[in-house]
Amino acid sequence: MSILRQHPWRLCANLSRSSRCLARFNSTQSTSSSVSSGQSSSQEPRTVSFGFRSVPADAKESMVKEVFDSVASKYDLMNDATSFGVHRLWKDTFVSSLRPGRKGPLKCIDVAGGTGDIALRILDYARENYADRETTVDIVDINAEMLKEGYRRFKKTMYHNTPQIAFHEANAQIMSQFPDNTYDIYTIAFGIRNCTSIPDVLKEAHRILKPGGTFACLEFSRVNNPLLNALYDQYSFSVIPLMGTVLAGDRDSYQYLVESIRKFPPQPEFAQMIRDAGFSTGKDEDGGAWTELWGGIASMHKGVKV
Numbered sequence: 001m002s003i004l005r006q007h008p009w010r011l012c013a014n015l016s017r018s019s020r021c022l023a024r025f026n027s028t029q030s031t032s033s034s035v036s037s038g039q040s041s042s043q044e045p046r047t048v049s050f051g052f053r054s055v056p057a058d059a060k061e062s063m064v065k066e067v068f069d070s071v072a073s074k075y076d077l078m079n080d081a082t083s084f085g086v087h088r089l090w091k092d093t094f095v096s097s098l099r100p101g102r103k104g105p106l107k108c109i110d111v112a113g114g115t116g117d118i119a120l121r122i123l124d125y126a127r128e129n130y131a132d133r134e135t136t137v138d139i140v141d142i143n144a145e146m147l148k149e150g151y152r153r154f155k156k157t158m159y160h161n162t163p164q165i166a167f168h169e170a171n172a173q174i175m176s177q178f179p180d181n182t183y184d185i186y187t188i189a190f191g192i193r194n195c196t197s198i199p200d201v202l203k204e205a206h207r208i209l210k211p212g213g214t215f216a217c218l219e220f221s222r223v224n225n226p227l228l229n230a231l232y233d234q235y236s237f238s239v240i241p242l243m244g245t246v247l248a249g250d251r252d253s254y255q256y257l258v259e260s261i262r263k264f265p266p267q268p269e270f271a272q273m274i275r276d277a278g279f280s281t282g283k284d285e286d287g288g289a290w291t292e293l294w295g296g297i298a299s300m301h302k303g304v305k306v
């Protein structure tokens with residue numbers, strides 16, 4: 001992997017003020033040393049998983065940033081190539097399950113939003129189905145390179161230079177610049193498994209959502225059918241890193257991405273973590289606390305702030 005690049009700049013594209021600012025890196029960036037899935041931040045273990053490796057907890061964030069720095073410019077292309085475009089269907093299903101705009105304009109936040117796939121779908125869905133041009137989405141990501149790709153992409157849309165979209169560089173675990181009880185919907189897609197402390201992400205999600213607001217996570221999860229699982233394993237570990245080498249010139253980042261999927265907690269365990277953060281969920285079953293897509297290759301988890 002390439003040498004770690006630091007980002008001294010914070011990209012702030014607050015289109016509601018019709019301006020794009022590049023402000024100096026500030027305290028909204030954290031170097032959290034909190035812990036990985038299933039453990040509370042007070043326990044402070046010394047290592048966490050980075051794919052199949054154990055790494056010092058305070059090193060993971062930089063290592064994940066390095067992965068996404070490396071893949072940012074090819075991220076959308078690689079997503080299409082490695083999933084044969086299926087990620088688009090999953091994201092469509094995820095967003096339409098939330099029906100943004102149905103009950104009027106919403107204030108949404110898409111965390112680990114990367115190049116803006118979910119945010120764009122939320123705005124399109126609300127506009128196309130409910131003629132809603134007032135729903136807003138704040139895209140948050142720790143990685144300036146990913147945000148820049150997203151910003152470039154939104155420049156080509158009708159949402160550019162409108163109050164409907166804003167970009168923020170911040171850590172999902174420490175969202176101090178976002179006030180309590182602010183959002184109707186919090187989405188995080190294929191992002192939470194990359195965070196050092198899942199409980200800290202969930203705690204912040206709960207804090208910034210309004211009472212009655214929805215937490216919605218789309219993430220790779222566990223395949224329970226043994227045959228499908230064997231095929232999926234074969235594909236993930238042989239084909240995806242190879243595609244990373246050929247299409248993006250970066251095997252290591254794609255190796256990490258497939259390993260991180262296997263380290264993410266199974267559906268019932270993650271559902272429990274969501275409840276532990278104070279959300280109410282459906283029953284612990286497919287169609288309840290979570291909905292499986294393609295046999296559990298991915299799952300949508302939801303919780304309501306009570």
Ligand SMILES: C[S@@+](CC[C@H](N)C(=O)[O-])C[C@H]1O[C@@H](n2cnc3c(N)ncnc32)[C@H](O)[C@@H]1O
Binds near residue numbers: 140141143172194
């Ligand atoms: C696999 S991409 C997903 C991007 C987008 N949500 C999508 O579905 O296409 C994961 C994103 O999570 C971001 N990320 C990783 N750790 C983060 C953290 N602690 N806080 C905020 N974003 C983070 C990465 O920079 C990257 O953009």
